[in-house]
Amino acid sequence: MAQKKKIGSYPNTMIVISLTAALFLIGFCGILVVQSKKLVSIIRQNIEVRVFIDKGTTSAGQDSLLVKLQQKPYVQTAGDSLSILYVSKEQAAEEFMEGTKEDFTAFLGENPLRNSYRVKVQEDYFEEAKLKAIKSDLEQLPGVYEVVYQENLADAINKNITKLYIVLASFALIMLVIIVLLINNTIKLAIYSQRFLIRSMQLVGATNGFIQRPFLMRGITQGLISALIAGFFLVILQQVAIRNVEGLSQLQEPQKLVFLLALLLILGILIGIVSTTQSLSRYLKMSLDDLY
Structure with a gap:
């Protein structure tokens, strides 16, 4: 059926x-x-702008520069202890030698590197035009020798x-x-x-x-x-x-x-x-x- x-x-x-x-x-x-x-x-949160300090800047001058950096609106919040990191020229030399496996100080007879601040920028500024503006702004601060970041990375x-x-x-x-x-x-x-x-x-x-x-x-x-x-x-x-x-x-x-x-x-x-x-x-x- x-x-x-x-x-x-x-x-x-x-x-x-x-x-x-x-x-x-x-x-x-x-x-x-x-x-x-x-x-x-994650990449945006870890992008860094390196602020190299003039060699003649005193400790007080470096502290004053740090205060001015912390007041910038594009710097990650002060609650993040790693938002601004101080790197001495000795630390920078150790990092360089660790990466290249070469002691350039022995060849040059001195350490030509500079003290610096590594500044983490907020996510909203992860654009090439904004990073260039940040670079221009920071280079006007007293005691700043040069500001460096990975250009064209954001775009x-x-x-x-x-x-x-x-x-x-x-x-x-x-x-x-x-x-x-x-x-x-x-x-x-x-x-x-x-x-x-x-x-x-x-x-x-x-x-x-x-x-x-x-x-x-x-x-x-x-x-x-x-x-x-x-x-x-x-x-x-x-x-x-x-x-x-x-x-x-x-x-x-x-x-x-x-x-x-x-x-x-x-x-x-x-x-x-x-x-x-x-x-x-x-x-x-x-x-x-x-x-x-």
């Missing part, structure tokens, strides 16, 4: 697999964006991160369009096989909302299941990466990850609802002759 076809029923395994894959890739792009923003934030990082965001957003959008089209076609084929059942229900007085309900419930269920599976695999992938990639744990932001997973859940449900509604509306408005 043939099983009676139930309205709203159609194979959903392929839809769930396809939607899961798309949501996983979209979520993966989201994680890359979150972690890249965190990386840029290079900002440009590259913008390109990365554009590429990831474009990829996620393409995946979203492809999966919506795929699901639409799958649902259309499923609804096509039930077009006469839909018309029969209309003839006996069933409203469009009543007919749509089982299809929408299935679409919502598919989106929910797909989002949960995609989120599960994203979390597993992230944990595996943290254990195998050194330093990756510093880029993690649990709150944003939870927010991203919630967005995937909402996106999955919305895709299920929109795709089902679009596919079903055609048959609800179709004349009897067009059904054949």
